[in-house]
Amino acid sequence: MPQRLRVSPARFRVSDDPIDQAEVASSIAAPGSGAVVTFVGLVRDYNAGRQVLFLEYEAFAPLAVKSFDRIASEATEKWPSAALAIHHRTGRVRIGEASIAIAAVSPHRADAFAASRYAIERIKQISPIWKHEHFEGGEVWIEGATADLEDEAARRVALERACW
Amino acid sequence: MPQRLRVSPARFRVSDDPIDQAEVASSIAAPGSGAVVTFVGLVRDYNAGRQVLFLEYEAFAPLAVKSFDRIASEATEKWPSAALAIHHRTGRVRIGEASIAIAAVSPHRADAFAASRYAIERIKQISPIWKHEHFEGGEVWIEGATADLEDEAARRVALERACW
Numbered sequence: 237m238p239q240r241l242r243v244s245p246a247r248f249r250v251s252d253d254p255i256d257q258a259e260v261a262s263s264i265a266a267p268g269s270g271a272v273v274t275f276v277g278l279v280r281d282y283n284a285g286r287q288v289l290f291l292e293y294e295a296f297a298p299l300a301v302k303s304f305d306r307i308a309s310e311a312t313e314k315w316p317s318a319a320l321a322i323h324h325r326t327g328r329v330r331i332g333e334a335s336i337a338i339a340a341v342s343p344h345r346a347d348a349f350a351a352s353r354y355a356i357e358r359i360k361q362i363s364p365i366w367k368h369e370h371f372e373g374g375e376v377w378i379e380g381a382t383a384d385l386e387d388e389a390a391r392r393v394a395l396e397r398a399c400w
Numbered sequence: 401m402p403q404r405l406r407v408s409p410a411r412f413r414v415s416d417d418p419i420d421q422a423e424v425a426s427s428i429a430a431p432g433s434g435a436v437v438t439f440v441g442l443v444r445d446y447n448a449g450r451q452v453l454f455l456e457y458e459a460f461a462p463l464a465v466k467s468f469d470r471i472a473s474e475a476t477e478k479w480p481s482a483a484l485a486i487h488h489r490t491g492r493v494r495i496g497e498a499s500i501a502i503a504a505v506s507p508h509r510a511d512a513f514a515a516s517r518y519a520i521e522r523i524k525q526i527s528p529i530w531k532h533e534h535f536e537g538g539e540v541w542i543e544g545a546t547a548d549l550e551d552e553a554a555r556r557v558a559l560e561r562a563c564w
Contacts (some may be wrong), residue, residue: 258421264483268444270442270443270444276437277434278435280434282432324539331431332429342446
Protein backbone atom coordinates (compact mmCIF):
# COMPACT_ATOMS: atom_id res chain seq x y z
CA MET A 237 0.00 0.00 0.00
CA PRO A 238 1.45 3.38 -0.90
CA GLN A 239 2.46 5.55 1.99
CA ARG A 240 0.45 8.74 2.27
CA LEU A 241 2.19 11.86 3.35
CA ARG A 242 0.37 14.58 5.21
CA VAL A 243 1.74 17.99 4.44
CA SER A 244 0.79 20.75 6.85
CA PRO A 245 -0.59 23.81 5.09
CA ALA A 246 1.72 26.82 5.07
CA ARG A 247 1.04 29.51 7.68
CA PHE A 248 2.18 32.32 5.40
CA ARG A 249 1.55 32.24 1.69
CA VAL A 250 1.43 34.52 -1.33
CA SER A 251 0.09 32.77 -4.40
CA ASP A 252 -2.06 33.03 -7.53
CA ASP A 253 -4.18 30.11 -6.27
CA PRO A 254 -7.67 30.77 -4.88
CA ILE A 255 -7.68 31.08 -1.10
CA ASP A 256 -9.01 28.16 0.93
CA GLN A 257 -10.23 29.77 4.14
CA ALA A 258 -10.45 26.48 6.06
CA GLU A 259 -6.86 25.66 5.13
CA VAL A 260 -5.60 28.96 6.55
CA ALA A 261 -7.17 28.25 9.94
CA SER A 262 -6.13 24.60 9.94
CA SER A 263 -2.46 25.57 9.59
CA ILE A 264 -2.55 26.89 13.16
CA ALA A 265 -5.32 24.85 14.80
CA ALA A 266 -4.48 23.30 18.17
CA PRO A 267 -6.52 21.42 20.79
CA GLY A 268 -6.18 24.36 23.19
CA SER A 269 -7.58 26.91 20.72
CA GLY A 270 -10.91 28.05 22.06
CA ALA A 271 -11.34 30.91 19.62
CA VAL A 272 -10.71 31.26 15.90
CA VAL A 273 -11.21 34.65 14.29
CA THR A 274 -10.96 34.71 10.51
CA PHE A 275 -10.83 37.86 8.46
CA VAL A 276 -11.47 37.53 4.74
CA GLY A 277 -11.14 40.44 2.34
CA LEU A 278 -13.39 40.10 -0.71
CA VAL A 279 -13.28 42.04 -3.95
CA ARG A 280 -16.19 44.50 -3.93
CA ASP A 281 -18.26 45.42 -6.99
CA TYR A 282 -18.08 49.15 -6.19
CA ASN A 283 -15.24 51.21 -4.81
CA ALA A 284 -15.01 54.99 -4.52
CA GLY A 285 -18.07 55.37 -6.75
CA ARG A 286 -16.60 53.22 -9.51
CA GLN A 287 -18.02 49.96 -10.83
CA VAL A 288 -15.16 47.54 -10.38
CA LEU A 289 -14.57 44.88 -13.03
CA PHE A 290 -11.82 42.93 -11.28
CA LEU A 291 -8.64 43.49 -9.30
CA GLU A 292 -5.10 42.47 -9.92
CA TYR A 293 -2.68 42.08 -7.06
CA GLU A 294 1.03 42.20 -7.48
CA ALA A 295 3.42 41.29 -4.71
CA PHE A 296 7.11 40.96 -4.15
CA ALA A 297 6.36 37.50 -2.85
CA PRO A 298 9.50 36.55 -0.85
CA LEU A 299 9.41 39.80 1.11
CA ALA A 300 5.62 39.72 1.46
CA VAL A 301 5.80 36.28 3.08
CA LYS A 302 8.60 37.53 5.32
CA SER A 303 6.47 40.51 6.33
CA PHE A 304 3.61 38.17 7.30
CA ASP A 305 6.02 36.23 9.51
CA ARG A 306 7.21 39.46 11.12
CA ILE A 307 3.64 40.69 11.70
CA ALA A 308 2.74 37.36 13.32
CA SER A 309 5.74 37.70 15.64
CA GLU A 310 4.74 41.24 16.55
CA ALA A 311 1.22 40.06 17.32
CA THR A 312 2.51 37.22 19.49
CA GLU A 313 4.59 39.71 21.45
CA LYS A 314 1.47 41.76 22.11
CA TRP A 315 -0.93 38.83 22.65
CA PRO A 316 1.26 35.84 23.62
CA SER A 317 -1.56 33.30 23.45
CA ALA A 318 -2.42 34.16 19.84
CA ALA A 319 -1.07 32.59 16.63
CA LEU A 320 -1.65 33.91 13.12
CA ALA A 321 -1.78 32.49 9.62
CA ILE A 322 -1.97 34.74 6.56
CA HIS A 323 -2.62 33.87 2.90
CA HIS A 324 -2.72 36.55 0.21
CA ARG A 325 -3.75 35.99 -3.36
CA THR A 326 -2.01 37.56 -6.32
CA GLY A 327 -2.94 37.95 -9.98
CA ARG A 328 -6.46 38.59 -11.18
CA VAL A 329 -9.16 38.32 -8.50
CA ARG A 330 -12.81 38.59 -9.48
CA ILE A 331 -15.74 40.28 -7.70
CA GLY A 332 -16.74 38.31 -4.61
CA GLU A 333 -13.49 36.33 -4.49
CA ALA A 334 -11.11 36.52 -1.54
CA SER A 335 -7.87 38.44 -1.89
CA ILE A 336 -6.71 37.72 1.66
CA ALA A 337 -7.53 35.47 4.60
CA ILE A 338 -6.10 35.92 8.07
CA ALA A 339 -6.79 33.37 10.79
CA ALA A 340 -6.02 34.05 14.43
CA VAL A 341 -6.33 31.34 17.06
CA SER A 342 -6.06 31.66 20.81
CA PRO A 343 -7.51 30.10 23.93
CA HIS A 344 -9.08 33.54 24.50
CA ARG A 345 -11.35 35.34 22.06
CA ALA A 346 -10.17 38.83 22.98
CA ASP A 347 -6.63 37.97 21.87
CA ALA A 348 -7.81 36.30 18.66
CA PHE A 349 -9.87 39.37 17.69
CA ALA A 350 -7.06 41.76 18.52
CA ALA A 351 -4.34 39.79 16.68
CA SER A 352 -6.49 39.42 13.57
CA ARG A 353 -7.30 43.13 13.41
CA TYR A 354 -3.69 44.05 14.07
CA ALA A 355 -2.53 41.83 11.22
CA ILE A 356 -4.72 43.35 8.50
CA GLU A 357 -3.72 46.89 9.43
CA ARG A 358 -0.02 46.01 9.52
CA ILE A 359 -0.19 44.18 6.20
CA LYS A 360 -1.61 47.26 4.55
CA GLN A 361 1.12 49.28 6.23
CA ILE A 362 4.25 47.27 5.48
CA SER A 363 3.68 44.35 3.09
CA PRO A 364 4.93 44.83 -0.48
CA ILE A 365 1.59 44.09 -2.15
CA TRP A 366 -0.12 46.41 -4.60
CA LYS A 367 -3.69 46.50 -5.82
CA HIS A 368 -4.51 47.38 -9.41
CA GLU A 369 -8.18 48.22 -9.78
CA HIS A 370 -9.80 47.74 -13.17
CA PHE A 371 -13.10 49.64 -13.30
CA GLU A 372 -15.62 50.78 -15.92
CA GLY A 373 -13.63 53.31 -17.91
CA GLY A 374 -10.16 52.91 -16.51
CA GLU A 375 -7.69 51.44 -14.06
CA VAL A 376 -5.68 52.66 -11.12
CA TRP A 377 -3.13 51.48 -8.54
CA ILE A 378 -4.78 52.07 -5.23
CA GLU A 379 -3.32 50.32 -2.25
CA GLY A 380 -0.34 48.70 -0.64
CA ALA A 381 2.73 49.83 1.24
CA THR A 382 2.31 53.02 -0.79
CA ALA A 383 -1.13 53.78 0.65
CA ASP A 384 -2.06 57.44 0.92
CA LEU A 385 -1.42 59.43 4.05
CA GLU A 386 -5.04 59.79 5.16
CA ASP A 387 -5.49 56.02 5.11
CA GLU A 388 -2.25 55.68 7.02
CA ALA A 389 -3.43 58.05 9.74
CA ALA A 390 -6.60 56.02 10.29
CA ARG A 391 -4.50 52.86 10.41
CA ARG A 392 -2.25 54.24 13.10
CA VAL A 393 -5.24 55.07 15.25
CA ALA A 394 -6.52 51.50 14.91
CA LEU A 395 -3.09 50.05 15.69
CA GLU A 396 -2.49 52.28 18.70
CA ARG A 397 -5.84 51.64 20.31
CA ALA A 398 -5.07 48.74 22.59
CA CYS A 399 -8.57 47.36 22.21
CA TRP A 400 -9.66 44.08 23.71
CA MET B 401 -36.08 17.36 -15.47
CA PRO B 402 -36.89 17.87 -11.80
CA GLN B 403 -36.88 21.42 -10.61
CA ARG B 404 -34.15 22.15 -8.09
CA LEU B 405 -34.89 24.48 -5.27
CA ARG B 406 -32.22 26.58 -3.67
CA VAL B 407 -32.89 27.18 -0.03
CA SER B 408 -30.97 30.03 1.55
CA PRO B 409 -29.22 29.00 4.75
CA ALA B 410 -30.76 30.42 7.92
CA ARG B 411 -29.11 33.50 9.40
CA PHE B 412 -29.93 32.49 12.97
CA ARG B 413 -29.93 28.90 14.06
CA VAL B 414 -29.76 26.76 17.19
CA SER B 415 -29.36 23.08 16.38
CA ASP B 416 -27.73 19.78 17.35
CA ASP B 417 -26.15 19.58 13.88
CA PRO B 418 -22.42 20.30 13.44
CA ILE B 419 -21.76 23.88 12.44
CA ASP B 420 -20.82 24.59 8.83
CA GLN B 421 -18.77 27.78 9.03
CA ALA B 422 -18.98 28.51 5.30
CA GLU B 423 -22.78 28.22 5.43
CA VAL B 424 -23.02 30.79 8.21
CA ALA B 425 -21.13 33.36 6.15
CA SER B 426 -22.94 32.50 2.93
CA SER B 427 -26.30 33.28 4.55
CA ILE B 428 -25.36 36.98 4.53
CA ALA B 429 -22.89 37.26 1.64
CA ALA B 430 -23.49 40.09 -0.81
CA PRO B 431 -21.55 41.51 -3.79
CA GLY B 432 -20.80 44.69 -1.82
CA SER B 433 -19.29 42.84 1.15
CA GLY B 434 -15.62 43.69 1.23
CA ALA B 435 -14.96 42.19 4.65
CA VAL B 436 -16.10 39.01 6.33
CA VAL B 437 -15.12 38.42 9.94
CA THR B 438 -15.95 35.00 11.32
CA PHE B 439 -15.70 34.08 14.97
CA VAL B 440 -15.74 30.39 15.82
CA GLY B 441 -15.77 29.11 19.38
CA LEU B 442 -14.18 25.68 19.74
CA VAL B 443 -14.34 23.28 22.66
CA ARG B 444 -10.99 23.38 24.47
CA ASP B 445 -9.28 20.38 26.02
CA TYR B 446 -8.49 22.27 29.23
CA ASN B 447 -10.53 24.80 31.14
CA ALA B 448 -9.85 26.25 34.59
CA GLY B 449 -7.17 23.61 35.18
CA ARG B 450 -9.51 20.73 34.38
CA GLN B 451 -9.10 18.22 31.57
CA VAL B 452 -12.32 18.56 29.64
CA LEU B 453 -13.91 15.42 28.19
CA PHE B 454 -16.72 17.07 26.24
CA LEU B 455 -19.33 19.79 26.60
CA GLU B 456 -23.07 19.71 26.43
CA TYR B 457 -25.01 22.81 25.47
CA GLU B 458 -28.64 23.28 26.33
CA ALA B 459 -30.69 26.11 24.93
CA PHE B 460 -34.21 27.36 25.04
CA ALA B 461 -34.08 27.35 21.26
CA PRO B 462 -36.99 29.60 20.22
CA LEU B 463 -35.86 32.39 22.53
CA ALA B 464 -32.19 31.84 21.73
CA VAL B 465 -32.87 32.33 18.00
CA LYS B 466 -34.94 35.43 18.86
CA SER B 467 -32.05 36.78 20.94
CA PHE B 468 -29.67 36.34 17.97
CA ASP B 469 -32.07 38.33 15.80
CA ARG B 470 -32.24 41.06 18.45
CA ILE B 471 -28.44 41.16 18.80
CA ALA B 472 -28.05 41.46 15.03
CA SER B 473 -30.51 44.39 15.03
CA GLU B 474 -28.60 46.07 17.84
CA ALA B 475 -25.36 45.64 15.91
CA THR B 476 -26.88 47.08 12.74
CA GLU B 477 -28.01 50.12 14.73
CA LYS B 478 -24.44 50.66 15.91
CA TRP B 479 -22.72 49.74 12.62
CA PRO B 480 -25.33 50.23 9.86
CA SER B 481 -23.22 48.68 7.13
CA ALA B 482 -22.77 45.38 9.00
CA ALA B 483 -24.94 42.26 8.85
CA LEU B 484 -24.64 39.27 11.19
CA ALA B 485 -25.40 35.56 11.04
CA ILE B 486 -25.20 33.36 14.14
CA HIS B 487 -25.36 29.57 14.47
CA HIS B 488 -25.08 27.87 17.86
CA ARG B 489 -24.80 24.16 18.39
CA THR B 490 -26.57 22.28 21.15
CA GLY B 491 -26.17 18.79 22.62
CA ARG B 492 -22.83 17.08 23.02
CA VAL B 493 -19.87 18.86 21.42
CA ARG B 494 -16.45 17.23 21.42
CA ILE B 495 -12.98 18.73 21.91
CA GLY B 496 -11.99 20.77 18.85
CA GLU B 497 -15.52 21.02 17.51
CA ALA B 498 -17.31 24.33 17.08
CA SER B 499 -20.04 25.32 19.50
CA ILE B 500 -20.74 28.65 17.81
CA ALA B 501 -20.00 30.51 14.59
CA ILE B 502 -20.73 34.18 14.05
CA ALA B 503 -20.20 35.79 10.65
CA ALA B 504 -20.21 39.54 10.17
CA VAL B 505 -20.10 41.10 6.71
CA SER B 506 -19.68 44.72 5.78
CA PRO B 507 -18.15 46.81 3.03
CA HIS B 508 -15.77 48.02 5.77
CA ARG B 509 -13.56 45.80 7.90
CA ALA B 510 -13.78 47.97 11.02
CA ASP B 511 -17.54 47.47 11.18
CA ALA B 512 -17.31 43.74 10.52
CA PHE B 513 -14.80 43.30 13.36
CA ALA B 514 -16.83 45.42 15.77
CA ALA B 515 -20.17 43.73 15.00
CA SER B 516 -18.68 40.25 15.36
CA ARG B 517 -17.10 41.04 18.72
CA TYR B 518 -20.25 42.74 19.93
CA ALA B 519 -22.31 39.69 19.03
CA ILE B 520 -20.31 37.13 21.00
CA GLU B 521 -20.32 39.29 24.14
CA ARG B 522 -24.05 39.95 23.89
CA ILE B 523 -24.84 36.28 23.29
CA LYS B 524 -23.04 35.36 26.48
CA GLN B 525 -24.93 38.13 28.22
CA ILE B 526 -28.53 37.54 27.13
CA SER B 527 -29.02 34.32 25.13
CA PRO B 528 -30.68 31.44 27.00
CA ILE B 529 -27.91 28.91 26.35
CA TRP B 530 -26.12 26.95 29.06
CA LYS B 531 -22.85 25.03 28.97
CA HIS B 532 -22.43 21.80 30.89
CA GLU B 533 -18.78 20.88 31.19
CA HIS B 534 -17.86 17.23 31.64
CA PHE B 535 -14.30 16.94 32.92
CA GLU B 536 -12.03 14.30 34.46
CA GLY B 537 -13.69 13.66 37.81
CA GLY B 538 -16.90 15.62 37.53
CA GLU B 539 -19.21 17.97 35.72
CA VAL B 540 -20.39 21.55 36.18
CA TRP B 541 -22.69 24.15 34.62
CA ILE B 542 -20.47 27.05 33.76
CA GLU B 543 -21.80 29.62 31.37
CA GLY B 544 -24.76 31.29 29.80
CA ALA B 545 -27.16 34.05 30.69
CA THR B 546 -26.39 33.05 34.29
CA ALA B 547 -22.67 33.86 33.96
CA ASP B 548 -20.94 35.02 37.12
CA LEU B 549 -20.62 38.68 37.98
CA GLU B 550 -16.88 39.01 37.38
CA ASP B 551 -17.30 37.70 33.85
CA GLU B 552 -20.19 40.09 33.37
CA ALA B 553 -18.08 43.06 34.46
CA ALA B 554 -15.39 42.22 31.87
CA ARG B 555 -18.09 41.84 29.23
CA ARG B 556 -19.52 45.26 29.94
CA VAL B 557 -16.10 46.82 29.49
CA ALA B 558 -15.72 45.12 26.10
CA LEU B 559 -19.22 46.18 25.03
CA GLU B 560 -18.83 49.77 26.14
CA ARG B 561 -15.52 50.31 24.45
CA ALA B 562 -16.54 51.66 21.08
CA CYS B 563 -13.57 50.08 19.39
CA TRP B 564 -13.07 50.16 15.64
